[in-house]
Amino acid sequence: MFKLHSLCMLGTLVAIGACKQTNDRALDLSHPPPGSSEAGTPLTESSSAPSTNQAAPLVSQHRIANGSSFYQSLKSEGINSQTILALVKSAEKIFPVKEIEAGTAYSITWNPEESVSPRKVELKYAADSSLVIEKSETDLEWTASKTTLPVTLIRKTFRGVVGTTLWESAEIVGMDPVLITSLAEVFAWQVDFNRAVKRGDRWRLTVEQKLVADQPIGWGNILVAEYENDGQLHTGIRFPQEGAHGSYYMPNGQSLKRMFLKSPIKFGRITSGFSQNRFHPILKTNRPHNGVDYGAPTGTPVMAVGKGEVISIGYTPANGNMIKLRHGGGYQTAYVHLHNFASGLHLGSNVEQGQIIGAVGSTGMATGPHLHFAFYTNGVYADPMGLKFPSAEPIGTSDLNQFKQLASNVLQTLPAWQMAQQEPVKASTLDGENPSRPLMH
Numbered sequence: 001m002f003k004l005h006s007l008c009m010l011g012t013l014v015a016i017g018a019c020k021q022t023n024d025r026a027l028d029l030s031h032p033p034p035g036s037s038e039a040g041t042p043l044t045e046s047s048s049a050p051s052t053n054q055a056a057p058l059v060s061q062h063r064i065a066n067g068s069s070f071y072q073s074l075k076s077e078g079i080n081s082q083t084i085l086a087l088v089k090s091a092e093k094i095f096p097v098k099e100i101e102a103g104t105a106y107s108i109t110w111n112p113e114e115s116v117s118p119r120k121v122e123l124k125y126a127a128d129s130s131l132v133i134e135k136s137e138t139d140l141e142w143t144a145s146k147t148t149l150p151v152t153l154i155r156k157t158f159r160g161v162v163g164t165t166l167w168e169s170a171e172i173v174g175m176d177p178v179l180i181t182s183l184a185e186v187f188a189w190q191v192d193f194n195r196a197v198k199r200g201d202r203w204r205l206t207v208e209q210k211l212v213a214d215q216p217i218g219w220g221n222i223l224v225a226e227y228e229n230d231g232q233l234h235t236g237i238r239f240p241q242e243g244a245h246g247s248y249y250m251p252n253g254q255s256l257k258r259m260f261l262k263s264p265i266k267f268g269r270i271t272s273g274f275s276q277n278r279f280h281p282i283l284k285t286n287r288p289h290n291g292v293d294y295g296a297p298t299g300t301p302v303m304a305v306g307k308g309e310v311i312s313i314g315y316t317p318a319n320g321n322m323i324k325l326r327h328g329g330g331y332q333t334a335y336v337h338l339h340n341f342a343s344g345l346h347l348g349s350n351v352e353q354g355q356i357i358g359a360v361g362s363t364g365m366a367t368g369p370h371l372h373f374a375f376y377t378n379g380v381y382a383d384p385m386g387l388k389f390p391s392a393e394p395i396g397t398s399d400l401n402q403f404k405q406l407a408s409n410v411l412q413t414l415p416a417w418q419m420a421q422q423e424p425v426k427a428s429t430l431d432g433e434n435p436s437r438p439l440m441h
């Protein structure tokens, strides 16, 4: 109940009663009207308590029902069309009213003299933002404004050990699994989280949590994270110097970014690895498998593993929809059996690392939805897992002292590693080449 209640807080208004769409009217006890000497007197709309002449405004809480709109919702509260049109018109000057979604909470402050005449409507369109539509002093016109509540950032820390899956290691310790996605993004150049996660891998991180009025509304940046993969420790420290997102560096100032991401899809599983000799499920013969197959549902986004140029895009009966990219240094990558291509992509397009270029599909000779990913060095197929690639620019010498100071501070915020387990878990590959379940789910 407390949770539901707190979710219904509307700015400074006090939510009383359930917050589903309701006709219940309740007093805003926290804000007695100016001049009221009876603050806190429990009046209700139907109260027969002696009138004080300065009636308090009545505030009721509502939520736009599924399939309804802001307009319909106000209408169902008994407000006349003319009034609704007037207040919507004023709101539209600063906010696209049509975009207000079902489920959005709002409150109505009623005119105490007329039961169906509102004085103010306050709509909470985001966790920290409200739209306030009020009748002006003269009672002639509606004016709309936006209010934003201050967001406070606090630091939270989490740590976990992989037992069965990475995802589960987050759930076990009560961490929002979305943060596991963020963790995987920090180390996207170091670890292929689709195939390299091992039992006994451990991780820890410090992340910003956003609070509004002491209530958590979401996550900010991961400030520092460590992932120990098969005994190898990776450390990422966020240094907010370039762009809005900041980049992650090792404690010595080296960038975590590499020329290529470890995987073209975030969530999937390896169904077939690179091999010289594999039984082809459709051709029914043994032939080399010159790439890596990632099993994932149709529509799963496919990313360019590196910055490059589209040198082939189109359909062939064998490959289905395929994109081939040329990167620097004689490297090329191919993405095969795509469901579709990202819009606007054409021969000669330049793509950035991590850019979505298409979606997983089963076009061409494919038994089911998967991405066949091929990597070439100087025109020859290669297994990218066995190659080392150059890293991005390290922290500049002028920023290095500042970074090292930040790094030593932020590393101290990490929680201690969990106590070593009595019996060390065997470091065995969880997926192998034919895993029975995806590691990220």
Ligand SMILES: [Zn+2]
Pocket: 272, 289, 291, 292, 293, 371, 372, 373
């Ligand atoms: Zn394949």
